Amino acid sequence: MGRTSDYGNGLYKQMEEVMARLDCVEKSSSREINHLNDRIGLLEKENADLKKENLLLLNDNARLKSIINNDSSNTSNPPSTDQKGGKPANTFSGREKTGRKAGGQSGHKDTTLTKSEAEAKTRNRKCRHEIKHTGNTDNKK
Numbered sequence: 001m002g003r004t005s006d007y008g009n010g011l012y013k014q015m016e017e018v019m020a021r022l023d024c025v026e027k028s029s030s031r032e033i034n035h036l037n038d039r040i041g042l043l044e045k046e047n048a049d050l051k052k053e054n055l056l057l058l059n060d061n062a063r064l065k066s067i068i069n070n071d072s073s074n075t076s077n078p079p080s081t082d083q084k085g086g087k088p089a090n091t092f093s094g095r096e097k098t099g100r101k102a103g104g105q106s107g108h109k110d111t112t113l114t115k116s117e118a119e120a121k122t123r124n125r126k127c128r129h130e131i132k133h134t135g136n137t138d139n140k141k
Helices: 002-068 115-123
Strands: none
Touching: none
């Protein structure tokens, strides 16, 4: 009979240990659930605030679009008040392409003076060299 009572006491101690572990798990789970519920509350409040802000921005966007879309065709404003830039400018050019590159063509005689030629003309008084001041002539840089 001593063996069965030891066996019963052993089972009882094991059950007490399991119950103690379950109590710890329950407390831990309860703390985590409370933390998550608080977090859900904060997120729901933030979500509500963002929905209000989104609604304000949508209304403002619709108001601004209606202002932009007003022109002389759908209001009593004269055509001179229409915003420019809606249609691209007429870019058609009647000039036919020649196939040549832009700029100076090969074989064309240059007419630019060299530095030595310009200095020679200045020395011979064929052209004058002047420095003209424009704008503010105070001794400021």
